[in-house]
Amino acid sequence: MIPVVALVGRPNVGKSTLFNRLTRTRDALVADYPGLTRDRKYGRAHLSGYEFIVVDTGGIDGTEEGIETRMAEQSLAAIEEADVVLFLTDARAGLTAADEAIAEHLRRREKTTFVVANKVDGIDADSACGEFWALGLGEVYQMAAAQGRGVTNMIEYALTPYAEAMGLTRDGEGEEEADERQYTEEEAEAEQQRLQDLPIKLAIIGKPNVGKSTLTNRILGEERVVVYDEPGTTRDSIYIPLERDGQEYVIIDTAGVRRRSKVHETVEKFSVIKTLKAVEDANVVLLVVDAREGIAEQDLGLLGFALNVGRALVIAVNKWDGIDQDVKERVKSELDRRLGFIDFARIHFISALHGTGVGHLFESVEEAYESATRRVSTSMLTRIMQMAQDDHQPPLVNGRRVKLKYAHAGGYNPPIVVIHGNQVKKLPDSYKRFMMNYYRRSLKVMGTPIQVRFQEGGNPFEGLNTKKLTVSQERRRKRMMSHIKDKKK
Ligand SMILES: Nc1nc2c(ncn2[C@@H]2O[C@H](COP(=O)(O)OP(=O)(O)OP(=O)(O)O)[C@@H](O)[C@H]2O)c(=O)[nH]1
Ligand SMILES: Nc1nc2c(ncn2[C@@H]2O[C@H](COP(=O)(O)OP(=O)(O)OP(=O)(O)O)[C@@H](O)[C@H]2O)c(=O)[nH]1
Incomplete structure (x- = not known):
């Protein structure tokens, strides 16, 4: 099960900044759906091979009386349901009564908590962070969320127990691999x-x-x-x-x-x-x-x-x-x-x-x-790509036409099509969307989002018309591809 990480802390310590940093990589996907605004409270993060849900619990002002009653109900629930709590404090402001009140609550809930001293940029971090040990929640992690400093380390540390349970290792090895096999018909x-x-x-x-x-x-x-x-x-x-x-x-x-x-x-x-x-x-x-x-x-x-x-x-x-x-x-x-x-x-x-x-x-x-x-063969995906390209040529970039070379599957549920070619990173979004829609129509994909990704690089069988590959050629091509992939690692 995917772990849930809750960000807790008094207002202004940098929770939103950290939340954005953790979930940002995913924004590109959401941006494909102009009708959706991003939820600022719940997000999905992907960081050095770890996938997890991040919840920003909002500012809890612990100085008010009776923290239990003052905490927003959703924030409380989020803390209850989280696997790991990242308790953010502000290294510049130092330890406050609000921090102590929150710590007291977390200690009582016996939650797996990591104390994080944020905003350590440009200050003497070690001496500024010392006082947070007094919270009695163990080690104090130094971070500068705005700069992204310390974020990956801290997440890796916090999630390692879950990573082991999920069969992940730190560099993402053992992670359930997307099915990128290249299929013949x-x-x-x-x-x-x-x-x-x-x-x-x-x-x-x-x-x-x-x-x-x-x-x-x-x-x-x-x-x-x-x-x-x-x-x-x-x-x-x-x-x-x-x-x-x-x-x-x-x-x-x-x-x-x-x-x-x-x-x-x-x-x-x-x-x-x-x-x-x-x-x-x-x-x-x-x-x-x-x-x-x-x-x-x-x-x-x-x-x-x-x-x-x-x-x-x-x-x-x-x-x-x-x-x-x-x-x-x-x-x-x-x-x-x-x-x-x-x-x-x-x-x-x-x-x-x-x-x-x-x-x-x-x-x-x-x-x-x-x-x-649905598993789709490499030759079929390449054929569709070529048809799309014939219908509507990719634009010129710096006076040269973007060349699409071949396509293969990059995963399923959602279906991912990976297109290789030259200068593909420079393709305008409109062309990418055209490709996506072309695949959707050609494959009669209904009821699922699909993704088309572009990768710089050529086809080792350049010049060979994939339409005409025999079964054994296709097999050879496949072996070659996986060989190249191995070498890249
Ligand atoms: N008229 C009508 N009422 C419905 C229909 N489906 C559910 N209801 C009523 O809506 C109310 C809520 O239904 P539930 O099935 O408990 O809703 P739920 O989504 O499971 O709610 P939670 O458990 O709170 O998440 C009940 O009073 C149902 O009888 C429907 O098709 N027509
Ligand atoms: N110097 C410095 N400033 C930071 C850092 N992280 C966040 N800030 C600043 O601290 C302020 C508060 O950051 P937010 O991320 O909005 O804090 P928050 O905890 O979400 O605040 P609430 O939404 O009120 O709960 C902003 O002005 C940030 O730019 C950091 O690592 N270093």
């Missing part, structure tokens, strides 16, 4: 067969009260006992195996844990982190929205995260029963307007309560999964 087909026997992991997500439990129960076709009296951690989703039309699924149920006790009626708790983890773990995300409420900011936040991770996506507009025709029209045009940027995702109008439309959801889920995981 036959191999692609064989791999496809193999994939058919794997279950599709489907996460059902959405903000509170949109009908996730009702939908899950409807799918399971029975009134399932909802975790009533189980000791309630809100952070864990429930994994439910299911077979449907010969296809195996694992439904990842993120609905709020309801605890009933004699005293309190129901305790419900929405956990963003649980949802984020479910998205990470899923192949396909089913985003449920409430027809009566339209698209809310929180829906867009979840959607952004799912797209950022590259998950296949189906949208269910629930509670479609018993609303007037004119309201339906209004909801539909709002969806068009606000979700136009993800035109690849199928939208279903359903009633989880009555079961209307629920069966058809699975057609789209299967389609999305199939699109997201």
Whole structure:
């Protein structure tokens, strides 16, 4: 499971600065979806081979009385649910009462905490940081988030125990490798067969009260006992195996844990982190929205995260029963307007309560999964690239035409196409987008984002027309490619 790192600290110590630094590499992806603004609280980070979720808990002003009550509920929940807390302090300001109050709270929660003294740039760091040892939370890490100094070291240190559990090493070795194998047509087909026997992991997500439990129960076709009296951690989703039309699924149920006790009626708790983890773990995300409420900011936040991770996506507009025709029209045009940027995702109008439309959801889920995981041969990807290039030549850069040479797969779920060529880094975004759309249409990719990456460099079989490669030539080419790849390491 992907670890969650929470950034905690009083206002102005540099949490946002660190958050931005940790999540920035991913921004490029989100930027492809102009309809989405980035969530400033939850992000996904990738740093020296480690992937993790970062949560900025916002400023906690511990000087106020009763820190427990003063902390925003979401911040508290984030601390509870985090695997690791990075407790930021300001080396320039020195130790404050607020820091001490926060430390006291963290000590009581017995959270794995790392004290980080930020803003050590341009000061005598060692002497400035000494006093933070008094917080009683162990070693004090020096960092200058604004300059990026100390950030990688600190993250590596903090995540090493999790990295070991996940089979990662510091330099990213052993990390679950994206499937970058180059397939011939036959191999692609064989791999496809193999994939058919794997279950599709489907996460059902959405903000509170949109009908996730009702939908899950409807799918399971029975009134399932909802975790009533189980000791309630809100952070864990429930994994439910299911077979449907010969296809195996694992439904990842993120609905709020309801605890009933004699005293309190129901305790419900929405956990963003649980949802984020479910998205990470899923192949396909089913985003449920409430027809009566339209698209809310929180829906867009979840959607952004799912797209950022590259998950296949189906949208269910629930509670479609018993609303007037004119309201339906209004909801539909709002969806068009606000979700136009993800035109690849199928939208279903359903009633989880009555079961209307629920069966058809699975057609789209299967389609999305199939699109997201379909193995495509190198020759096919190269052929499509050439067709696109014939249709619409790459532009001139510095008087020379950008040359695209060949393409191969760089991973699945989401599908990644890697195009090699000369001066490709200088291609304008419009051309990159054209390529992406060309692949999407040619491969009939539906229900999943796809990525096209460009890599500088030629084809070792330059001059050979890949259209005409025989099976054995293709195999030879493949061996050569992997040889070159090995040599590069
Ligand atoms: N010199 C120096 N300044 C820093 C560093 N990191 C952050 N700052 C500055 O400190 C100020 C506060 O940084 P933020 O990242 O907004 O702090 P925050 O903890 O998110 O603050 P809140 O949003 O109020 O909780 C900004 O002016 C930053 O530019 C650093 O490493 N060195
Ligand atoms: N009219 C109508 N009501 C629905 C439908 N689906 C769910 N509801 C109602 O909406 C309310 C919330 O449904 P839940 O299934 O508990 O919602 P949830 O998303 O699981 O909520 P959390 O557990 O808080 O995350 C309940 O009162 C349901 O009966 C629907 O299709 N139509």
